[in-house]
Amino acid sequence: PLAVSEVAMTQLGQKTGLFSVTCTQNAEADFTKENLQKYQVVMFYTTGDLPIAEADREYFFKEWLPTKGHGFIGFHSATDTYHNDQRY
Numbered sequence: 001p002l003a004v005s006e007v008a009m010t011q012l013g014q015k016t017g018l019f020s021v022t023c024t025q026n027a028e029a030d031f032t033k034e035n036l037q038k039y040q041v042v043m044f045y046t047t048g049d050l051p052i053a054e055a056d057r058e059y060f061f062k063e064w065l066p067t068k069g070h071g072f073i074g075f076h077s078a079t080d081t082y083h084n085d086q087r088y
Contacts, residue, residue, distance in 0.1 A: 005045040005075045027052050033059045045075035049082055061087040 002010070006023040013019045022039070024030040028051040036042070036059070044050070052060075064070055074081070082088035 003045060005043075009043065031060075032056050033064075036060060036064050040069055041071045041073060043073040043075065044078040044081050047077045047080040049084070057085075057087075 002023055003025075006021070010021045010023065013021045019041075031042075031050070031052045033056055036056075042060070065072060
């Protein structure tokens with residue numbers, strides 16, 4: 001089942017018609033350089049260190065995120081994600 005934050009964002013996108021949401025609970029498989037090309041915004045709602053390959057995280061922080069038009073949203077618990085990674 002989807003988390004409350006996934007449901008809320010999906011519904012907000014549907015109601016406004018301004019954006020669509022793709023949810024995943026498998027960061028290891030889905031948070032990749034190739035998949036990031038499909039999106040403008042990434043949202044986290046988890047805590048701790050997600051199982052994202054270092055090369056994909058490096059790309060996210062150094063190339064994808066600084067690109068104009070890209071953004072990041074962290075829901076409440078996301079403030080406790082990657083607390084040992086200065087980039088986060």
